[in-house]
Every structure is written in structure tokens, then in C-alpha cells.
Amino acid sequence: FSIIAPPLFAYVLGPQWIEAGKYARILGPWIASIFVSSPLEVLLVIQDKQEILFITNVLLLVFRAVAIYIGSIFGGSMHSVFFFVVVSLLIIIPKCIYTLNIAGVPFKYLTLDSVSCFLKTLLCLMCPLIAFVLNANFVIYISTLCFSILCYLVLLFNTYKTEIKR
Numbered sequence: 001f002s003i004i005a006p007p008l009f010a011y012v013l014g015p016q017w018i019e020a021g022k023y024a025r026i027l028g029p030w031i032a033s034i035f036v037s038s039p040l041e042v043l044l045v046i047q048d049k050q051e052i053l054f055i056t057n058v059l060l061l062v063f064r065a066v067a068i069y070i071g072s073i074f075g076g077s078m079h080s081v082f083f084f085v086v087v088s089l090l091i092i093i094p095k096c097i098y099t100l101n102i103a104g105v106p107f108k109y110l111t112l113d114s115v116s117c118f119l120k121t122l123l124c125l126m127c128p129l130i131a132f133v134l135n136a137n138f139v140i141y142i143s144t145l146c147f148s149i150l151c152y153l154v155l156l157f158n159t160y161k162t163e164i165k166r
Contacts, residue, residue, distance in 0.1 A: 003028070004129070023081060030085040033092045040099045047102050056095050063087040124152040 005028065009021030044053050067087040071080030100110055127144040136144075 004133075022078065026078070026081050026085055030088050033089055033096075037092050037096050037099075040096055043099050043103050049102065052095070052098065056091055059091050060088060063091065120155050121152065124148045124155065 003025060005024040006018050006021030009017040009024065013020075041053060044050065064084055064087055067083035068080045071077075071083040097107065097110070101107065125148055128141060128148050131141045131144045
């Protein structure tokens, strides 16, 4: 949803919130990566790999500080936030892949499952996205959103049912 954050913020909170929506759009991928990586960090503790956590956190601290500084020199706060997110993702994503590798998840399955999940989610969100882009009234937008959630739950149930049979 971070892609449509500026108009969504303006629609829900008023036009003075468009700037906040722009920041939310930039921060969306970082927040999603934190949502995924935080639970995975427990695996590193369980596997006695705290040094990996230490190294990645030191790298994050240093590179984020540099990114914010460079962004402030070259373009202001929006650029600083963008560089912050890019640097964070360049460290967090490899850490997640390494952690899943330690847990025994092959990279092939990780990629296929991620792409499959992304495409299913995108398919389910098409109706509310189209309704939002076409400026449909609030009732239609909420109706399409509820329908999409129902479709997503059905897909999720069928996916897990298939996994259990394997």
C-alpha cells in the first residue's frame, strides 16, 4: 500500500497530509523488511550466531548515518530517508537470506515462494487498487477491499492445504 500512500493519506486525513504520504511511500519497503526480518533474528540467537547480529547492526548504524548525511547534503530530508531505506535493505535482505539458509530453507524455494506470494497478493489487490485509482466512492472501495481480503484468505487456505498434503 505504500505505493498509493500520498493520495491515500490525502483522502483519509486531508490534503495537508500528502507530504507525510510521500515519506510513507519511501519507508514502506523498509517497514516490510523489518516486519519479516525481526522474527528471523531469533533463529540467529538460537543457532548461536549473535556475531552476525552484531556485525549487521554495526553496519546498519554506520551506513545509515552516512546515508542520512549524504542525503542531507545532496537533496534534503526526502533524499536522506530514501538513502536510509536503500542502505537498510541492502543489509537486511542478505541477512534474511543467510538466516533462512542457516534454517535449512533452500534459496530456490525461498525465491519461488516469495514470487508466488507476491503475485497472489497483487492479484487480490487489483480490485481495490482500481477502485481507488478511479476515485470510486467509499462504499465501493470498502466493498472491493473486503472482497479482496476474502479472495486472499481463500488463496491462503488453499496454499496451506496443498503444503500439508506434501
